[in-house]
Amino acid sequence: MRLLITRPLPDPVMQAARARFTVTARNSTLPLAPDELRAALSDHDLVLPTLGDLFTAAVFADVPAPRARLLANFGVGYNHIDVTAARAAGIAVSNTPGAVTDATADIALTLILMTARRAGEGERLLRAGQWQGWHPTQLLGQHVTGKTVAIIGMGRIGQAIARRCHYGFGMNVFYHTRSPRDPGLPARAVPLAEAMKADFVVLAVPGGAANRHLIGAPELAAMRPTGILINIARGDILDETALIAALQSGRIAGAGLDVYEHEPHIPETLRQLENVTLLPHLGTATAEVRTAMGLMALDNLIAFAEGRPLPNPV
Numbered sequence: 001m002r003l004l005i006t007r008p009l010p011d012p013v014m015q016a017a018r019a020r021f022t023v024t025a026r027n028s029t030l031p032l033a034p035d036e037l038r039a040a041l042s043d044h045d046l047v048l049p050t051l052g053d054l055f056t057a058a059v060f061a062d063v064p065a066p067r068a069r070l071l072a073n074f075g076v077g078y079n080h081i082d083v084t085a086a087r088a089a090g091i092a093v094s095n096t097p098g099a100v101t102d103a104t105a106d107i108a109l110t111l112i113l114m115t116a117r118r119a120g121e122g123e124r125l126l127r128a129g130q131w132q133g134w135h136p137t138q139l140l141g142q143h144v145t146g147k148t149v150a151i152i153g154m155g156r157i158g159q160a161i162a163r164r165c166h167y168g169f170g171m172n173v174f175y176h177t178r179s180p181r182d183p184g185l186p187a188r189a190v191p192l193a194e195a196m197k198a199d200f201v202v203l204a205v206p207g208g209a210a211n212r213h214l215i216g217a218p219e220l221a222a223m224r225p226t227g228i229l230i231n232i233a234r235g236d237i238l239d240e241t242a243l244i245a246a247l248q249s250g251r252i253a254g255a256g257l258d259v260y261e262h263e264p265h266i267p268e269t270l271r272q273l274e275n276v277t278l279l280p281h282l283g284t285a286t287a288e289v290r291t292a293m294g295l296m297a298l299d300n301l302i303a304f305a306e307g308r309p310l311p312n313p314v
Helices: 011-020 034-043 057-061 083-088 101-116 119-129 154-167 215-221 240-248 268-272 288-307
Strands: 002-005 022-025 046-048 071-072 092-094 147-151 173-177 185-188 200-203 228-231 254-255 276-278
Touching: 011 022, 011 173, 011 288, 034 057, 046 288, 057 083, 071 288, 083 092, 083 254, 092 147, 092 215, 092 288, 101 119, 101 154, 101 185, 101 200, 101 228, 101 254, 101 276, 119 240, 119 276, 154 185, 215 240, 240 288
Parallel strands: 002 022, 002 046, 046 071, 071 092, 147 173, 147 200, 173 185, 200 228, 228 254, 254 276
Antiparallel strands: none
């Protein structure tokens, strides 16, 4: 079967894929262009897409009789794929849950610590050659240990963040979720408005239309002036314009972002703010995790080729 891999993946994944399929592998690290999206559906039996490969309803409509029968997404988030339109076209979709959990939770804690302790500001000061030595009131940040954290979304990643916050930093954990959850540790479910009043608010809900701008100006206005917002989920969950206004006015103390509403475009006003930590979507960026993600996607591809149920259907 002909398999398209839309961007370079770790060598063990590529080797395993070539051992099982006839592979076409793009060398570009950019998402598929519009014509490439349509060719992917018409020229290949299987596609391994990545974040940013926008398989929208319009793309499926332009290929009424696709050759492709599975989009084995590389990643747990799949809001770049219109799953309803894919199913209507007879194309299954899978993802890679589990493989990304710990690495993404680690990035959440990285952003909490960097933002609270003003680590980004400190590094910029030092690299600019402007550091004049230690003094008692320099770059005073916020303590993390013992503070409150509210996690918006309590799936695998949310629970992993909660464990790190509670057991690692003695934090008091609140959470908000639409579906009842047992987080497996001392934590209290609260309404969204109450969750926003925590010292740290971490967004860990899936992307997609249902959660677009879940956090906007009203929710940000409910935060404490000392509050810090962290987003490691999807960029469009957060109204970026409203966040910039809250940061510029001092309505909230800071933010730590690994994802963006229109990535890779980051507004200049956001990049110029000192009270925000900006990471280039590093959530799963370890060699071990990216390899595990690729092999999980490959497991779905092999299962489909062998006529078995998909291990990770969406």
